Amino acid sequence: MFGSILLVALMGAGPAPGTSLPTGDGSAEAVAARLSAMLQAARSVISKHQTDINDPAKGDKHLDAATVVGEAIAAYKAKTGEDPTAYDPATRQGRLIGAQLEAIAEVMDEAQSSINQEGVGFKGFIPATFARLVNETFARRVVGEATVKVTAPLDLVRNRKARPDEWETAVIAERFLAEDWPRGTPFSETVTEGGAATFRMAVPEYYAASCLSCHGGPKGSTDITGYPREGAAEADLGGVISVIINEP
Secondary structure (H helix, E strand, O other): OOOOOOOOOEEOOOOOOOOOOOOOOOOHHHHHHHHHHHHHHHHHHHHHOHHHHOOOOOOOOOOOHHHHHHHHHHHHHHHHOOOHHHOOOOOHHHHHHHHHHHHHHHHHHHHHHHHOOOOOOOOOOOHHHHHHHHHHHHHHHOOOOEEEEEEOOHHHOOOHHHOOOHHHHHHHHHHHOOOOOOOOOOEEEEEEEOOEEEEEEEEEEEEOHHHHHHHOOOOOOEOOOOOEOOOOOOOOEEEEEEEEEEOO
16 A cells, blocks of 8 residues: 555756756646646655654644645755746646646645554555655546656566556657666657657666665665566666646
């Protein structure tokens, strides 16, 4: 139940502070890059507060929806140099980012009783679980317009629902695992699916040192959640944020 994909925070592979995102307000590439960056920003908030979340002696963690959304917006601003609340809500970019922020708020509202439970240490409310819940909630809010998913190389996926599809599998094998692929560089293209043009973007993410308590060694030994460790090393490819934007 705990291992959705990656159990702790991955090193963000999105733009570094001060780095520009794709230009073109409302373009599929611009929107996909920003949805990925916002997910990373929000996930970093949950990672930052893991010690508090898992403190059995503390009740109210003061991580309500408004707090987490506010910290996510601040992290997004620091990462991209943009204010997501300033996006025009009449544009696709503003509408989808707004839906993503609403999804973050909804997930945090529903998580309050769990994360504030006293007497319980590890809650299972980890960055990967949070990201999965946000992505599922987002998909329900924007049915047919866009999806965001966190997947990984097939041998690393712990949740069958997150297995990479054919396109993601090819990108991982032919791009992200290639020795000459520039580290952290997303891959995107427009493909035809079901007779319609669909924009797809994949953003590689890499294991941070903090990931290795669950995903490092000894390979095959059991981690805190009951899953066998993968024997990964810091900076190995650990996951992929996959974004689909359905063209009108």
